[in-house]
Amino acid sequence: MSSILRRCTKLTHSGILSMLPGSNGRSCALQYFASEKRYSTSSKIKVDLDSNTGVAIMQFQSPPVNSLSLDFLTEFAINIEKLELDRSCRGVIITSALPKVFSAGLDILEMYQKSPEHYVEFWKAVQEAWFKLYGSSKVTIAAINGNSPAGGCLLAMCCDYRIMAENPRYSIGLNETQLGIVAPFWFKDTMQNVVGHRETEKGLQLGKLYTAPEALKVGLVDELVPEEKVVSSAAEAMSKWLAIPDHARQLSKSMMRKPTIDRLLAAREADITNFVSFTSKDSIQKSLGMYMEMLKKRRS
Numbered sequence: 001m002s003s004i005l006r007r008c009t010k011l012t013h014s015g016i017l018s019m020l021p022g023s024n025g026r027s028c029a030l031q032y033f034a035s036e037k038r039y040s041t042s043s044k045i046k047v048d049l050d051s052n053t054g055v056a057i058m059q060f061q062s063p064p065v066n067s068l069s070l071d072f073l074t075e076f077a078i079n080i081e082k083l084e085l086d087r088s089c090r091g092v093i094i095t096s097a098l099p100k101v102f103s104a105g106l107d108i109l110e111m112y113q114k115s116p117e118h119y120v121e122f123w124k125a126v127q128e129a130w131f132k133l134y135g136s137s138k139v140t141i142a143a144i145n146g147n148s149p150a151g152g153c154l155l156a157m158c159c160d161y162r163i164m165a166e167n168p169r170y171s172i173g174l175n176e177t178q179l180g181i182v183a184p185f186w187f188k189d190t191m192q193n194v195v196g197h198r199e200t201e202k203g204l205q206l207g208k209l210y211t212a213p214e215a216l217k218v219g220l221v222d223e224l225v226p227e228e229k230v231v232s233s234a235a236e237a238m239s240k241w242l243a244i245p246d247h248a249r250q251l252s253k254s255m256m257r258k259p260t261i262d263r264l265l266a267a268r269e270a271d272i273t274n275f276v277s278f279t280s281k282d283s284i285q286k287s288l289g290m291y292m293e294m295l296k297k298r299r300s
């Protein structure tokens with residue numbers, strides 16, 4: 001990994017990168033990884049695995065805002081599973097290829113005016129993505145290079161370490177109550193495991209979207225760095241995590257996360273039933289419809 005950084009630094013200093021269109025530290029890291037094995041190319045997510053370092057970089061590339069649709073979540077879970085089974089992969093960096101947004105969270109259209117059967121399928125995909133990422137034995141680092149509300153924040157919180165662009169206009173948090181919906185207990189558990197009980201209680205009730213500096217202050221993210229350095233800083237952090245013997249780190253991770261995972265495993269079906277009946281309520285559909293309208297108005 002340090003070879004990646006040395007190479008990035010060399011290129012930046014030599015000015016070669018500045019000759020590339022749209023070049024910056026972020027693209028340096030991406031270009032380096034891109035020169036390695038293209039692991040998978042699906043329409044919404046790109047994964048490159050560096051066979052020398054064992055580090056995969058997963059880039060979300062689903063315009064306009066990387067919302068977590070059924071297709072996106074399915075691709076995501078497949079990719080994480082594939083990397084999990086690959087013994088040559090030791091770590092995964094998750095980031096966005098789109099400007100200004102890491103992920104807008106769950107795709108609201110998947111929860112709006114659809115059939116109960118669709119809600120079941122969608123919620124299973126949300127659960128599956130969480131099981132795969134939260135339960136991953138690899139080192140996972142979120143390189144948060146844009147806004148990351150709700151489900152986007154959940155994905156980031158599932159990772160072992162979070163680095164966010166220090167842009168104060170970017171925010172992150174579980175803002176579900178602002179949409180008139182309630183984050184399920186395992187979203188809450190995941191947040192509580194990151195920032196503790198009190199901050200989760202405030203954050204969840206208020207549907208708080210933390211600015212990048214606020215997120216650092218409460219421990220929702222671990223580091224803020226200039227936007228162009230988010231991915232190279234993630235690579236740097238990764239090298240520290242990979243210096244620990246895998247078996248010891250993996251057992252420690254599993255020891256910390258198993259109770260949270262077991263809790264959803266035990267309530268998987270009930271959680272789906274809850275989601276379907278909650279989402280199908282007229283009042284919830286009305287709230288979601290109004291929220292989508294608000295998003296559109298804000299745009300115009």
Ligand SMILES: CC/C=C\C/C=C\C/C=C\C=C\CC(=O)SCCNC(=O)CCNC(=O)[C@H](O)C(C)(C)COP(=O)(O)OP(=O)(O)OC[C@H]1O[C@@H](n2cnc3c(N)ncnc32)[C@H](O)[C@@H]1OP(=O)(O)O
Pocket residue numbers: 064065067100101103104105106107108109147149150151152175176179181182183184274275278279292295296299
């Ligand atoms: C008792 C309990 C039992 C069970 C549990 C039950 C229920 C729990 C249920 C659900 C949990 C949900 C968690 C979620 O993730 S909900 C999603 C929350 N997401 C948001 O609130 C983000 C909304 N989006 C934004 O704030 C912004 O789009 C942005 C900051 C991410 C990006 O801003 P931009 O200015 O760059 O882009 P926009 O112009 O706003 O958007 C472009 C385009 O994209 C559409 N869009 C945005 N976000 C979403 C989304 N999450 N899903 C679908 N579509 C989205 C937006 O409307 C624009 O569309 P148009 O181009 O206008 O058509």
